Amino acid sequence: MGFEYAPAPESSSIVDIAPSYGLYIGGEMIDPIDGTRFKTVNPATEAVLSEVAAAGPEDVDRAVAAARAAYNDRWSRLPARARGKYLYRIARILQERSRELAVLETIDNGKPIRESRDVDLPLVAAHFFYYAGWADKLDHAGFGPDPRPLGVAAQVIPWNFPLLMLAWKIAPALACGNTVVLKPAETTPLTALAFADICRQADLPPGVVNIVTGAGDTGRALVEHPGVDKVAFTGSTEVGRQIARSVAGSRKKVTLELGGKAANIVFDDAPLDQAVEGIVNGIFFNQGHVCCAGSRLLVQESIVDDLLDHLKHRLGTIRLGDPLDKNTDIGAINSPEQLARIRELSSVGEAEGAERWSPPCDLPERGYWFPPTLFTGVSQAHRIAREEIFGPVLSVLTFRTPAEALEKANNTPYGLSAGVWTEKGSRILWMAQRLRAGVVWANTFNRFDPTSPFGGYKESGYGREGGRHGLEAYLDV
Amino acid sequence: MSDPDGRVPVRKTYKLYVGGAFPRSESGRTYEVTSARGQFLANAALASRKDARDAVVAARKAVPGWSGATAYNRGQVLYRVAEMLEGRRAQFVAEVADAEGLKPRPAADVVDAAIDRWVWYAGWSDKIHQVQGSSNPVAGPYFDFSVPEPTGVVAVVAPPDSSLLGLVSVVAPVVVTGNTAVVVASEERPLPAITLAEVLATSDLPGGVVNLLTGRAAEIAPWLASHMDVNAIDLAGITDQELATELEAAAAENLKRVVRPPADTPEWAPDPGLDRMLAFLETKTVWHPVGI
Numbered sequence: 001m002g003f004e005y006a007p008a009p010e011s012s013s014i015v016d017i018a019p020s021y022g023l024y025i026g027g028e029m030i031d032p033i034d035g036t037r038f039k040t041v042n043p044a045t046e047a048v049l050s051e052v053a054a055a056g057p058e059d060v061d062r063a064v065a066a067a068r069a070a071y072n073d074r075w076s077r078l079p080a081r082a083r084g085k086y087l088y089r090i091a092r093i094l095q096e097r098s099r100e101l102a103v104l105e106t107i108d109n110g111k112p113i114r115e116s117r118d119v120d121l122p123l124v125a126a127h128f129f130y131y132a133g134w135a136d137k138l139d140h141a142g143f144g145p146d147p148r149p150l151g152v153a154a155q156v157i158p159w160n161f162p163l164l165m166l167a168w169k170i171a172p173a174l175a176c177g178n179t180v181v182l183k184p185a186e187t188t189p190l191t192a193l194a195f196a197d198i199c200r201q202a203d204l205p206p207g208v209v210n211i212v213t214g215a216g217d218t219g220r221a222l223v224e225h226p227g228v229d230k231v232a233f234t235g236s237t238e239v240g241r242q243i244a245r246s247v248a249g250s251r252k253k254v255t256l257e258l259g260g261k262a263a264n265i266v267f268d269d270a271p272l273d274q275a276v277e278g279i280v281n282g283i284f285f286n287q288g289h290v291c292c293a294g295s296r297l298l299v300q301e302s303i304v305d306d307l308l309d310h311l312k313h314r315l316g317t318i319r320l321g322d323p324l325d326k327n328t329d330i331g332a333i334n335s336p337e338q339l340a341r342i343r344e345l346s347s348v349g350e351a352e353g354a355e356r357w358s359p360p361c362d363l364p365e366r367g368y369w370f371p372p373t374l375f376t377g378v379s380q381a382h383r384i385a386r387e388e389i390f391g392p393v394l395s396v397l398t399f400r401t402p403a404e405a406l407e408k409a410n411n412t413p414y415g416l417s418a419g420v421w422t423e424k425g426s427r428i429l430w431m432a433q434r435l436r437a438g439v440v441w442a443n444t445f446n447r448f449d450p451t452s453p454f455g456g457y458k459e460s461g462y463g464r465e466g467g468r469h470g471l472e473a474y475l476d477v
Numbered sequence: 478m479s480d481p482d483g484r485v486p487v488r489k490t491y492k493l494y495v496g497g498a499f500p501r502s503e504s505g506r507t508y509e510v511t512s513a514r515g516q517f518l519a520n521a522a523l524a525s526r527k528d529a530r531d532a533v534v535a536a537r538k539a540v541p542g543w544s545g546a547t548a549y550n551r552g553q554v555l556y557r558v559a560e561m562l563e564g565r566r567a568q569f570v571a572e573v574a575d576a577e578g579l580k581p582r583p584a585a586d587v588v589d590a591a592i593d594r595w596v597w598y599a600g601w602s603d604k605i606h607q608v609q610g611s612s613n614p615v616a617g618p619y620f621d622f623s624v625p626e627p628t629g630v631v632a633v634v635a636p637p638d639s640s641l642l643g644l645v646s647v648v649a650p651v652v653v654t655g656n657t658a659v660v661v662a663s664e665e666r667p668l669p670a671i672t673l674a675e676v677l678a679t680s681d682l683p684g685g686v687v688n689l690l691t692g693r694a695a696e697i698a699p700w701l702a703s704h705m706d707v708n709a710i711d712l713a714g715i716t717d718q719e720l721a722t723e724l725e726a727a728a729a730e731n732l733k734r735v736v737r738p739p740a741d742t743p744e745w746a747p748d749p750g751l752d753r754m755l756a757f758l759e760t761k762t763v764w765h766p767v768g769i
Contacts, residue, residue, distance in 0.1 A: 126616065142608065142609075144750075237732070240732065241729050241730065241732065242729075244725075244726075244728075244729035244732060245726045245729040248722045248723075248725035248726040248728075248729065249718065249719075249721060249722030249725060249726075251737075251740075256732065258732070413731065428765065432761075432763045437761070438759065438760065438761060438762065439761070439762045439763075439764070440761065440762070440763045440764070441763075441764045442763065442764065442765045443765060443766055444619065444764055444765070444766050447615070447617070447619060447764050449613065449615035449616055449617070449621065451613040451614050451615055451616075451621075452613045452615050452621050452623070452762055452764070453611075453613070453623045453760050453762050454762065455760065457628075457759050457761075458708070458731070458732070459731055459732045461732060462732065462734055464760050467611065467613055467623065468611060469611070469623065469760050477752070
């Protein structure tokens with residue numbers, strides 16, 4: 001079954017990766033004080049792409065000092081309209097260089113070019129465009145007249161949407177008048193370093209944006225630095241907890257966007273083909289490396305066989321392989337560590353008695369890969385129904401009544417997102433009201449927009465990114 | 478002591494307020510409460526860890542009904558609280574005067590402000606959604622809207638000084654939006670809080686929506702801060718910075734929303750703004766395709 005496709009690789013000649021990168025501090029690329037560096041690899045080939053600086057505590061000090069100086073001397077004194085115009089410039093340059101950035105993102109992250117090109121990059125530019133417009137309208141945003149910025153923001157982002165998470169952090173921070181020190185994830189630093197070059201092209205005043213690369217220690221030094229006024233983190237709930245603990249007793253404002261274990265609920269009257277597309281998009285988009293992924297499929301018992309037939313048929317057409325190929329649906333797992341975690345939880349799923357299924361799927365020999373995987377016969381007690389796997393692994397559970405669906409959907413410490421599939425409008429709204437999740441997608445899934453607030457309930461964190469609500473995280477209100 | 482005509486007044490036993498009932502502390506403990514001038518007023522219940530946990534259970538049980546009530550209904554209940562408080566105005570003026578060492582006129586001003594604060598918050602119940610919610614113009618064929626929703630069970634450490642106005646100013650913003658509360662009253666000045674509980678109990682407020690504990694904040698608050706079924710904590714009444722830090726760190730375990738103690742002793746009389754309501758509201762965003 002299925003069609004043969006000729007290879008259709010996007011050319012990578014558009015990107016120019018330097019053999020090594022420094023830290024972007026005070027408008028310049030500078031070497032780390034102790035000279036430590038680490039490698040970043042292409043997860044689809046295991047080829048080393050570049051060497052990147054590991055920022056130590058003194059480097060973080062320098063970056064925070066540069067951000068503070070830029071805040072005091074320049075950025076907080078600029079007219080709001082001027083801040084907005086810098087952001088508009090950045091948005092335009094992102095559009096101009098979007099093909100290059102999409103390819104770079106795919107090479108460093110492993111996500112399919114179709115997604116980096118059609119989802120990530122358009123949203124990145126749109127986010128800067130949206131918040132650029134807020135810069136000189138904050139008086140009208142509902143936070144009182146003349147709301148003030150916080151100062152220096154420490155921002156730590158994950159590896160699943162490197163440049164998009166950067167945009168979600170930097171655009172509202174700058175629009176509100178803050179300066180930032182941002183740490184990209186250890187495995188995906190390259191688009192953030194390319195963004196440093198965009199700041200140069202935009203002639204952004206030095207020190208307004210600082211990029212420090214490194215691993216967890218760098219992130220810890222940054223969020224615990226006494227010179228920062230704001231901490232924004234996207235990543236795991238475990239690290240989020242540590243951050244919440246470490247800022248206790250300080251005056252730092254904190255927003256956390258953490259893990260999830262979203263229920264995607266399909267009622268018996270749902271349009272089956274659309275629901276199957278939504279399920280696939282919900283869990284296999286970005287290899288399932290999505291905090292709001294629909295990783296728990298809740299299906300009404302009367303249609304489970306029919307739905308699984310359709311779903312398995314559809315998964316048979318999924319194309320896994322070279323992320324740069326324009327026909328690829330599922331790319332590479334971002335790192336060997338993440339691959340090990342997905343493998344471990346999947347074997348736990350089998351060991352605990354759930355039934356595992358994957359379509360026939362050849363995995364490339366080099367690189368980090370995991371086939372799209374379904375588990376049926378999953379109970380709520382199974383670890384694969386409770387823990388965030390962050391990979392292309394779907395757990396299927398069933399329910400009989402809307403009340404049972406709701407009970408199961410909410411039976412998790414997480415509360416980031418949820419999906420509902422039904423043709424009955426009143427049932428959608430009834431479910432949407434009762435699902436304890438920050439985003440509810442009804443008859444769709446994994447949609448994002450700069451105007452639309454995103455963020456979690458419960459242990460999925462607090463604060464919102466996007467929309468008017470997203471301004472609050474960067475204002476002294 | 479007796480009245481001039483020789484009648485011995487009937488005193489009140491001050492107890493806890495949990496799940497709509499007035500139990501003693503399960504620990505059997507009490508502590509002596511005196512007036513600002515040092516005269517004996519009453520023995521108040523000295524709440525224990527068990528009392529705090531019982532109060533959380535009661536608060537959790539009340540969440541579906543209260544958060545599911547219409548905003549109009551919640552507004553009417555809060556307005557009813559103001560009505561009941563007004564009816565007992567003289568009693569509160571006397572209790573606040575005793576507790577805070579105020580002369581009758583300033584004590585009356587405090588009580589009036591507390592009554593008016595209930596009225597102010599009552600009016601917010603069906604307006605906060607329109608101020609805080611939004612319809613979001615996404616770049617695609619979707620209807621996308623965001624609404625505020627209550628966080629759930631909120632623990633509140635009430636201010637130590639302002640025994641009534643401060644208390645009302647931290648409780649009303651929590652419950653008006655549909656949250657339920659476990660409140661630790663002012664340790665030294667708990668009596669107006671318990672009398673307020675009598676008002677709440679007769680105002681159509683469902684049992685468990687507000688639960689009130691008296692005792693030592695330093696003893697009870699750590700259990701609330703670390704309780705995994707509490708969604709948020711307001712540290713308004715914590716004056717010890719070290720304790721505040723410990724409580725905030727404990728609250729991180731299940732990522733409670735935390736309102737830190739104020740940097741300076743707050744003025745409770747001015748217009749409070751939206752901050753305390755917004756601190757205990759989540760934003761839910763719903764997407765649906767548009768098509769035929």
